[in-house]
Amino acid sequence: MPIVVEIDVMLAKRKMAVGTLAERVGITPANLAVLKNGRAKAVRFSTLAALCEVLDCQPGDLLRWIPEDQDPAHPAEPTTSRGA
Template structure:
């Protein structure tokens, strides 16, 4: 799937367990595992917002787009 999920990275940075995150976000550990392992087909914006609030991060810290399994480089900002 071209969308990669980096919840593990943020969990490690915040020194938080999957169980604690699931409880604080208000989802089951099983549903968080589905999302975390990249098996989810969709995520509600309310769930994404709750993840960002609890982990104190931006959506782009949790999700990134890849092509053929290779990370896509972030484009340099252009000046007007």
């Protein structure tokens, strides 16, 4: 899937446990696991907003887009479609 969820990265930066995050966001640990492991098909904006509030981050800190043909473990340099 071209959207990579990086909740684990923010959890590590904030030194926060998954259970603590789930409790503060107001979702079950099982639903948070589905989201953070990339198995979710969708995420509500209210959930994303709560995650950002609790983790003190922006949505782009939690979600990253990668092209279908690119290995998520080795992201390429960001490119823009605008001329210099």
